[in-house]
Amino acid sequence: MRRALTDIAVRWLMRCVTYFIVLVIAYIVIDIVWNGAPALSWTFVTAMPKESGAAGGIFPAIVGTFCLILGAIVVALPLGTASAVYLSEYAKNGRFTRMIRLAIITLAGVPSIVFGLFGLGLFVLFFHFGASILAGSLTLACMVLPTIIVASEESLRAVPIYLREGSLALGAGKWQTIRKNVLPYAIPGMLTGSVLAIGRAAGETAPILLTVAAFYLPRLPRSVFDQCMALPYHLYVLATQYPDADKIRLMQYGTALVLIILVLGVNLVAVILRIHFRKKYKW
Amino acid sequence: MGGHWREAGVKWLLAVSSSVCIIVVLVIFAFLFKEAAPFVRDPGVLDLLGARWTPVSFIKQQFGIAPLVSGSVVVTLLATLLAVPFGLCGAVYIAEIARPLEREILKPLVEILAAIPSVVLGFFGLVVVAPIVKYVFNLPTGLTGLTGALLLALMAIPTIVSISEDAIRSVPRSYREASLALGASDIQTVWRVTVPSAKSGIVAAVMLGMGRVIGETMAVLMVTGNAAVVTLSPFDSMRTMTATIAAEMGEVTYGSRHYQALFWVGILLLLATFILNVAAQRVLRNHQRA
Numbered sequence: 001m002r003r004a005l006t007d008i009a010v011r012w013l014m015r016c017v018t019y020f021i022v023l024v025i026a027y028i029v030i031d032i033v034w035n036g037a038p039a040l041s042w043t044f045v046t047a048m049p050k051e052s053g054a055a056g057g058i059f060p061a062i063v064g065t066f067c068l069i070l071g072a073i074v075v076a077l078p079l080g081t082a083s084a085v086y087l088s089e090y091a092k093n094g095r096f097t098r099m100i101r102l103a104i105i106t107l108a109g110v111p112s113i114v115f116g117l118f119g120l121g122l123f124v125l126f127f128h129f130g131a132s133i134l135a136g137s138l139t140l141a142c143m144v145l146p147t148i149i150v151a152s153e154e155s156l157r158a159v160p161i162y163l164r165e166g167s168l169a170l171g172a173g174k175w176q177t178i179r180k181n182v183l184p185y186a187i188p189g190m191l192t193g194s195v196l197a198i199g200r201a202a203g204e205t206a207p208i209l210l211t212v213a214a215f216y217l218p219r220l221p222r223s224v225f226d227q228c229m230a231l232p233y234h235l236y237v238l239a240t241q242y243p244d245a246d247k248i249r250l251m252q253y254g255t256a257l258v259l260i261i262l263v264l265g266v267n268l269v270a271v272i273l274r275i276h277f278r279k280k281y282k283w
Numbered sequence: 284m285g286g287h288w289r290e291a292g293v294k295w296l297l298a299v300s301s302s303v304c305i306i307v308v309l310v311i312f313a314f315l316f317k318e319a320a321p322f323v324r325d326p327g328v329l330d331l332l333g334a335r336w337t338p339v340s341f342i343k344q345q346f347g348i349a350p351l352v353s354g355s356v357v358v359t360l361l362a363t364l365l366a367v368p369f370g371l372c373g374a375v376y377i378a379e380i381a382r383p384l385e386r387e388i389l390k391p392l393v394e395i396l397a398a399i400p401s402v403v404l405g406f407f408g409l410v411v412v413a414p415i416v417k418y419v420f421n422l423p424t425g426l427t428g429l430t431g432a433l434l435l436a437l438m439a440i441p442t443i444v445s446i447s448e449d450a451i452r453s454v455p456r457s458y459r460e461a462s463l464a465l466g467a468s469d470i471q472t473v474w475r476v477t478v479p480s481a482k483s484g485i486v487a488a489v490m491l492g493m494g495r496v497i498g499e500t501m502a503v504l505m506v507t508g509n510a511a512v513v514t515l516s517p518f519d520s521m522r523t524m525t526a527t528i529a530a531e532m533g534e535v536t537y538g539s540r541h542y543q544a545l546f547w548v549g550i551l552l553l554l555a556t557f558i559l560n561v562a563a564q565r566v567l568r569n570h571q572r573a
Contacts, residue, residue, distance in 0.1 A: 007470040011380060017372040018381075021440060022389065025396045028407050082300035090294055091301075102561075103304040109491075109560035110311065110553060111498025113525045117532070117549040121314040125537060142307050149304070173286050175293040203400025206500040206525070210532050232402040232501075239406045240505055249410070256403050267398050271391070 032256050039254025048218040049229075053238055054248050056218075058255055063220055064133075064228030065202055065262070068212065071137025071224070072144055072201050073194070079141075080148030081190055087149070088156035089178055108146040112206035115143045119211040134224040136212025143207055144197040151193020156186045188277030192270045199266035203259060205232040215241075231259045315553060319546035326540060331547055336511040338531065338541040346544040348551070350511040354521035358428050358507065359497045361517055362435035366496075367489055369436070370443030371478075374485075377444065378451040379473045390445075397441035405505035408434045413506055422518055426508035429517040434502045439492035446491060450484020450570065451477060483570035490563035494556045500525040524548045 047057030083100070091097040119139030129135040159182050167177040205213075213233035221228040235255045238248060245252075322328070326346065333347025377389050412433055413425030420429075454477050462472040478485070508520025509530060522530075528545050535542045 010470050014372045014376040018376040086297035086301040103308045109556045113500040114553050118311045121318045205402045
């Protein structure tokens with residue numbers, strides 16, 4: 001009898017702790033939506049900032065973030081998927097493969113600010129790109145590379161072996177088999193993983209802090225060698241670099257909300273993609 | 284015959300692409316050391332061991348990283364201490380106790396937390412958590428190590444939950460069945476059989492969570508107050524290694540001693556996370572083999 005009571009108590013305790021975590025998450029999201037919603041308007045997302053960001057809109061920051069993400073995808077997606085194909089289809093369990101795996105694990109754990117230092121040292125100073133979209137995108141690309149590789153490899157490995165064997169048995173070459181009989185089924189999963197990685201890149205501040213982000217630049221970037229504003233850095237600036245930070249709460253919450261919508265929106269797209277394709281392919 | 288060449292070419296191209304990862308890691312290490320190196324000759328590495336960090340000073344520049352390391356260590360340990368019980372309970376509940384539908388809802392909700400950008404959490408900390416900490420503990424300011432640790436604990440929880448949950452679910456069913464057959468209740472089975480069997484996976488989850496916490500920059504930069512003093516009290520304002528780099532790198536002259544000292548801080552961070560991650564992977568691999 002006493003044991004049954006303890007069991008019930010423990011069960012409820014664990015349930016409460018778990019729901020407490022969820023409650024905190026909900027509170028954070030609701031707080032930002034609630035306080036940020038009044039700031040949202042068409043002009044807020046399409047106008048230039050005024051008075052060092054204390055008024056006006058956040059258009060250049062949104063554009064800047066999109067440019068950075070696009071740049072990171074263009075570089076990281078081909079490299080990441082190619083690495084994943086190599087690791088899942090070609091790699092033997094040798095020294096080279098072990099080194100690649102160690103490198104992926106290491107890269108995944110590098111703190112974002114250290115990526116910033118690396119981008120500053122290599123792209124900004126050594127390659128003389130200056131603080132630019134190019135330098136920032138390349139830094140972000142290095143950061144998302146391991147996530148893309150791991151997700152893509154997983155979805156390649158999920159393709160059943162008999163799809164490969166069938167094609168090989170009919171006399172197709174290895175690459176032909178991969179291209180025609182493996183990749184088409186793996187691409188949805190690869191896409192989902194990459195989309196998630198991109199969502200993470202969109203919200204990162206530390207790597208772009210030292211490589212691209214402009215404090216206040218009320219115009220759109222003209223080339224990849226231009227600096228640009230970015231949503232996460234803009235929020236940081238609004239929240240901490242103003243003497244009267246309390247007075248521009250609405251701008252801060254608005255920026256935070258747009259950033260959250262962007263990041264969670266990207267995540268939602270990934271989830272929908274996953275559900276859609278899971279229904280389509282079943283083995 | 285052309286097909287053969289193409290096959291070889293593709294394989295070679297893919298191998299080259301995957302070596303990019305190795306190259307990036309090597310270049311990261313190389314460039315951090317390259318930028319930090321001149322410091323060894325001029326003031327000397329021993330200067331880094333001092334207890335005062337006053338990189339901008341008219342009297343004497345001092346680059347002792349002790350206050351930064353103590354800041355990082357206190358915040359990280361406190362965050363881990365807060366995150367582990369919550370994360371573990373959450374993982375066990377989601378893996379073993381929740382009904383299937385409940386699990387399908389809880390898991391993505393916890394994963395949302397991992398998706399929220401750290402700068403947004405930092406902002407939330409600044410506006411909501413800091414005033415609460417200030418009020419509850421009756422402090423002159425809410426920008427303390429504790430505030431940072433609270434936010435970092437939030438960031439570590441999703442990592443701990445999702446990796447521990449995988450580890451718990453991968454415990455063979457026969458273990459549970461044996462325990463239940465011997466008359467143990469399901470709660471007893473969970474805590475005395477399943478969780479101990481998943482121990483190494485859980486340890487790895489905690490280590491990976493710590494790796495994330497120690498490298499986290501924006502949230503701590505915004506809420507810990509950034510006073511570079513050696514302190515062990517979480518109610519003091521403190522400054523972590525990451526926050527120091529983020530806050531000061533924008534204002535230094537490239538190539539100056541201060542710049543080099545910041546790269547040393549970066550190297551230290553890189554090594555700390557590298558060791559944590561490699562150790563965690565080793566633990567995970569042993570777990571999978573067992």
